[in-house]
Amino acid sequence: MAALRSLIGAAVAALGSVLFIAWSRFFPVQRRRRRYLECSPATEQVKYLDRQILVLGLDGAGKSSIIHALSTDTTRSSSAPTHGFNSAQILHQGLRIELLEVGGSHNLRTYWKQYLKNAHIMVFVVDSTDSRRLHLARQELHQLLHEEPDLPLMVLANKQDRTTALCLPEIHSELSLHRITSEREVTLLGTSAISDGAAHSTRLQTVKTLLEERLQSLKGTAQNGSNHPQTTQCHTSLQRDG
Template identity: 80%
Template sequence: MAALRNLSMVIGAAVAALGSVLFIAWNRYMPGRRRSRRAGYQLDYRPLCSQPNYLDRQILVLGLDGAGKSSIIHALSTNTTRSSSAPTHGFNTAQILSQGLKIELLEVGGSQNLRTYWNQYLKNAHIMVFVVDSTDDKRLQLARRELHRLLEEASHLPLMVLANKQVNIGWFFALL
């Protein structure tokens, strides 16, 4: 029971972190923003039906196999958690539609053979989220190498490193 509660807390923290990325993306790319002289920025709220053309943004979710990418995407798209998930043998997607903005969360599997395809997805991405299993000390250096390889390909791409399953964050600085 305690393990399930801890898993729920970890996934909740990961969802909150990824939710922050979505909020930043939404604020950065939201159409219809207008400047008010008195109140700073104000959003122009219009019904979805009057905005047939969505502004598309893609968030690429990458990381080694077993890092928790699928669980995070599942939790964001369904607002539920699950205790286990099968390895991704390809990719997973989820879409979030909100007031003229369509955010596609695209996860490409993290197994050795799928990592070779990661760079092909970089050109369409607007933000990259790199998920790390912070309890997997043995593969931390591998995760670091893969992240640095991606950054060489797409140094312009905004990046968020998500420390999943974390107990503490002291290990984070080993990635940098």
């Protein structure tokens, strides 16, 4: 009987030791985990400022390919015509940037001006090889500029990879950009939406960076009830990167 009691006591002691070891190993981890959860800052939901880039131009200018390149950092060889609207989104340093394209066919051009009021920058795309319709592009562009005198403007002379493309000074003249005398920021760039870096083209990554920098500068600008910033003296810059 004494031996049995001794055996049971040893078993209980061994079991107690096992339980103590398990408890000492488990609960400190739980306590550390609890302290970590208590001390770690609550996950904050990012609050983005909404900005819109309105992309316009005649049909066939390459607007959809440019939006694709700006939003994905990749180029593609072709794109189906936009018969309505096309949009993409970029998140950049607290900004939620919407790239909104409205198709450039005759019927859709009548709706262009309705989208100007929500835009922070207008990107106007022209086909550098379509000299026959540059006068029409000029007419449409200046009507838009008349509607929104302060809206920053970036003109992309697209398809600079083609041998028949007009050079930037010719595009500048054909679009009568010298007539823009109001207080507006204007930039003219040569691009190629399918090669992103043809001999006389600005890389689309550079275009994207310029747009993001311009929108970042609006973050601290007082809007005074308007979507458009107050700009300094009008200047037109022709940029090439190749």
